[in-house]
Amino acid sequence: MAITKNATIAAPLAPDWASLRHAQPGDVAAIQNIYQEVYRGTYTYQEYTDALYLNTDMTGGHSGWYVVEDATRGKEIAGCVSIGCNKSMKDRIARDQARKARKERSHNGLF
Numbered sequence: 668m669a670i671t672k673n674a675t676i677a678a679p680l681a682p683d684w685a686s687l688r689h690a691q692p693g694d695v696a697a698i699q700n701i702y703q704e705v706y707r708g709t710y711t712y713q714e715y716t717d718a719l720y721l722n723t724d725m726t727g728g729h730s731g732w733y734v735v736e737d738a739t740r741g742k743e744i745a746g747c748v749s750i751g752c753n754k755s756m757k758d759r760i761a762r763d764q765a766r767k768a769r770k771e772r773s774h775n776g777l778f
Contacts, residue, residue, distance in 0.1 A: 684739045690732035690747065695721045697744035
């Protein structure tokens with residue numbers, strides 16, 4: 668059983684600067700950039716900086732990738748998260764992949 672892409676995502680009413688949407692293969696470069704900028708090569712799962720892996724994981728049916736868009740910066744991708752199920756479907760794994768927290772956002776508690 669694959670994770671459905673037709674899920675309804677309830678977003679909080681405020682702050683309205685951010686929106687969450689399903690990631691698309693065209694978002695791979697931005698996701699790679701987040702991992703490089705935030706972790707600088709130290710993230711445990713190095714495959715999250717590999718374009719082929721990310722594209723395959725996004726389209727393979729066992730993971731759901733989402734991106735956070737920043738409306739104050741022209742819908743720039745400001746963060747990402749994935750939810751995955753292992754192939755045996757015995758365990759469900761939810762993990763926060765990365766957040767690109769800008770100083771002004773984190774100081775105000777907005778991100």
